[in-house]
Amino acid sequence: MRIEFDRIKRLPPYIFAEVNELKAKLRAEGKDIIDFGMGNPDMATPRHIKDKLKETVEKPGTGRYSTSKGIPGLRKAQAAYYQRRFNVDLDPENEIVVTLGSKEGLANLAQAITSPGDIILSPNPSYPIHPYGFIIAGASLRHLPAMDQGIFNAALYLERLEKSIKESVPAPVALIVSFPSNPTAQIVSLEFYKDLVKIALKYNVYILSDLAYAEIYYDGFPPPSILEIPRAKEVAVEFTSMSKTYAMAGWRIGFAVGNQKLINALIRIKSYLDYGAFTPVQVAAAAALNGPQDCVLDIRNTYQKRRDVLIKSMLRAGWDIPTPQASMFAWAPLPDKFKKRGSLEFAKELMLKADVAVAPGVAFGEYGEGFVRVGLVENEQRIKQAAKNIKKLLL
Numbered sequence: 001m002r003i004e005f006d007r008i009k010r011l012p013p014y015i016f017a018e019v020n021e022l023k024a025k026l027r028a029e030g031k032d033i034i035d036f037g038m039g040n041p042d043m044a045t046p047r048h049i050k051d052k053l054k055e056t057v058e059k060p061g062t063g064r065y066s067t068s069k070g071i072p073g074l075r076k077a078q079a080a081y082y083q084r085r086f087n088v089d090l091d092p093e094n095e096i097v098v099t100l101g102s103k104e105g106l107a108n109l110a111q112a113i114t115s116p117g118d119i120i121l122s123p124n125p126s127y128p129i130h131p132y133g134f135i136i137a138g139a140s141l142r143h144l145p146a147m148d149q150g151i152f153n154a155a156l157y158l159e160r161l162e163k164s165i166k167e168s169v170p171a172p173v174a175l176i177v178s179f180p181s182n183p184t185a186q187i188v189s190l191e192f193y194k195d196l197v198k199i200a201l202k203y204n205v206y207i208l209s210d211l212a213y214a215e216i217y218y219d220g221f222p223p224p225s226i227l228e229i230p231r232a233k234e235v236a237v238e239f240t241s242m243s244k245t246y247a248m249a250g251w252r253i254g255f256a257v258g259n260q261k262l263i264n265a266l267i268r269i270k271s272y273l274d275y276g277a278f279t280p281v282q283v284a285a286a287a288a289l290n291g292p293q294d295c296v297l298d299i300r301n302t303y304q305k306r307r308d309v310l311i312k313s314m315l316r317a318g319w320d321i322p323t324p325q326a327s328m329f330a331w332a333p334l335p336d337k338f339k340k341r342g343s344l345e346f347a348k349e350l351m352l353k354a355d356v357a358v359a360p361g362v363a364f365g366e367y368g369e370g371f372v373r374v375g376l377v378e379n380e381q382r383i384k385q386a387a388k389n390i391k392k393l394l395l
């Protein structure tokens with residue numbers, strides 16, 4: 001009997017495993033750990049969205065299998081969102097698919113388009129499903145360093161990208177980008193996407209853009225969509241999510257939109273794998289997109305205030321963290337005293353000596369070493385408390 005499975009062997013223990021184990025142990029001992037380690041929104045889903053869910057659950061037929069590609073009303077609501085937010089036209093029939101969160105969409109698109117040995121270009125550090133969705137699907141990964149001394153250098157990245165495309169044998173099938181970035185909180189301009197689309201068109205490479213943090217941005221600068229670039233639909237799909245925008249992470253609902261070939265491939269594979277999200281969840285998601293948007297502003301403002309408190313209080317504690325412009329994370333260089341010990345050791349030390357959990361940068365890829373990711377998922381009071389604890393450690 002086979003006891004080792006090839007796909008499973010290619011998956012290292014999940015990134016947070018070691019840190020999580022320590023966290024669970026300390027909590028079991030009664031420690032109150034201030035947890036910046038996960039990207040799990042802690043705010044409540046807005047009332048009117050929950051009400052819509054409840055109301056729909058009571059309607060006849062809503063417990064039946066739903067539609068795998070998403071109910072028409074929700075696909076139309078997503079088209080209207082892209083129109084008002086990005087001025088991008090989408091055909092709800094052929095250019096939009098509802099996913100069970102963007103993570104599911106990314107993973108199943110990887111399954112849909114990958115043949116064994118295909119080359120995929122993935123940023124490093126990155127959100128784990130970007131590389132691992134394709135590793136599970138049997139692809140070979142080329143990792144592109146995404147950062148230079150703590151910042152994303154678009155010109156350098158594009159240069160590396162083009163070189164990597166030219167050197168890849170066979171030619172790469174797709175490349176992944178994700179801005180605002182998890183874990184690095186970096187953002188890009190429309191100009192970057194223009195150059196990226198140009199390269200993709202030149203070399204016939206698909207672009208998968210993950211825009212999970214489309215609405216989590218600060219200081220009034222909304223991130224662009226790659227689909228704003230003329231001809232982008234010839235090569236690109238984009239993933240968005242209800243998880244962060246409306247604090248609906250547990251509801252598992254998101255979207256892929258754009259290139260018809262890719263969207264149809266995803267629709268096709270999903271038609272074999274799932275029956276779509278629970279209908280009341282889809283109806284409530286449509287209500288979220290079509291309804292009042294002040295809740296999005298509230299959520300954004302909450303993260304922004306936390307960001308400001310985090311950056312200020314950590315600076316006072318002796319830890320200089322660059323101010324993120326978007327996402328729900330800060331990408332923090334290790335304090336000098338800990339630079340040599342690496343991000344995993346620093347994360348453990350923070351937990352043991354300051355009761356604070358963060359995610360070690362190396363867990364997002366080897367080029368993430370030297371940094372930790374701090375999630376804005378604790379309230380202002382607890383952020384200040386964490387800074388006090390950390391100050392003692394840094395003295």
Ligand SMILES: Cc1ncc(COP(=O)(O)O)c(C=O)c1O
Pocket residue numbers: 039100101102103104127178181182210212240241242243249252253254
């Ligand atoms: C960049 C990025 N993409 C996708 C996801 C997953 O989102 P969803 O809840 O829509 O699956 C996350 C979640 O943290 C993320 O950070």
